[in-house]
Amino acid sequence: MATLIINELFDDSGHEDPGHPERPERVTAALDGVRDLHLGDDLVIVPARAATRVELVRAHDGSYLDELGAFCYGGGGDIDPDTYATYDSWLIAKHAAGAGLAVIEELQRRKHGVGFVAARPPGHHALKDRAMGFCLLNNVAVAAATLVGQGQRVLIVDWDVHHGNGTQAIFWDNPDVLYVSTHQWPLFPGSGTASEVGGWHAIGQTVNIPLPPGATGDVVRRGIEQIAAPVIEEFAPTWVLVSAGFDAHRADPMANLDLTSGDFAQLAKTVVGFAPKPGRLALFLEGGYDLEALRASVRSALSAVLEGSAQDERPSSGGPGAEQMQKAFDERTAALSMMHDASEGEVEP
């Protein structure tokens, strides 16, 4: 059994809006999933720390950080119809971003193990200059940008049911980051079509695999194997970070995919295969709003990456999506062809 490295829980009870689905109990449920594995000495908890401004500006505009901090310390409120902040949110969000950095630092020190960052608010919708979709700071992007600054080539696999528009936008034109997302489409945030393939300096390094409502785990895995895996192999990542949302579970109220906790185990095994060596894989909690499904899915996914055997539900199969997968492949191919043609003409598309 490999070692699991997780962050110490920072008190996030102050970031709460009564009735809002993005709530402190989510982290409790995720940590219950960890506890279910009975890891004993194979569980390492690293001390909580806040991300510094220097670390945050690798992924966010300084002016945005200033305004977000001031907004929180002014008492907070609704940022948009989905996203709230409180007086405590700034400190809590900085600790969520810092949790990812602390886990990665421990992985770098040990050179083995797998990281799991159980912190909130989630991050993958947060843009460099804007909060949205429950997200204030983009935790996985802050971690990836830090690794890129150390000369690493980072693969981000985002299996949250919603497209990670913030992460995609932040690394859109960065040749050192490969962003792969499977997500229900159409669905919030509306981005994530297969024709979005990356910017001028990173052509092909955004891989979107949109899935229709009702899609099952076999379709998701096929998309990753057929569309993303060849790109990942060519990219040859030195680190793998996962935006591990668990809201694609069939019990989750926020979307309509049909995955089970067993599917997250399968997905987790797949991403383990993308990591170049031990100690180079970390999973970041994103969405997941049905607490029982979240707990079971975390338990199954982490058991799989640690080579354990906990799996509550069988992987799902037989849902729709085969046609959309071919369409996505064709759209991506066409978009890449257009960009390469433009590239040869040295004219930015």
Place this chain on the structure above:
Amino acid sequence: MTTLHTIAVGYDGSPDAEVAVRWAMVTAAATGSRVAVVHAAGLLEHLSTRFSRDETPPAVLELADECGLDIARLSWYVNDGDACSVLLRAGEAPVEADLIVVGSRGQGQHPGLLLGSTSLELVQHSNVPVVVVPLPAPSA
């Protein structure tokens, strides 16, 4: 001078949005153009049935009646995303708006310059003209 075919206007049910929709409809009625009322469906809307994807809200139909806009020239769109992204996409098919209209502040938006300022972002990024309609000043 380009001809105005379609005016897209953001609508979230707020008083600001209502003022913007009214402005768009009056302008459309005067210029013979169409109005596409566009609603951005956020994350939380998956949990609610506040706005139907298929049927124009009664409040919007009432506004059209008040503004003298033939409802044959009125369309209702619900698209997933944040308000800014959804309205920016209104410049593309199927809406293909020549003009985008928004209220100065939508529902639940922080009044700051950066956080949640749909109108500011639209003005910065839109490829078609944007009109930001303020709420009328309160009478003394």
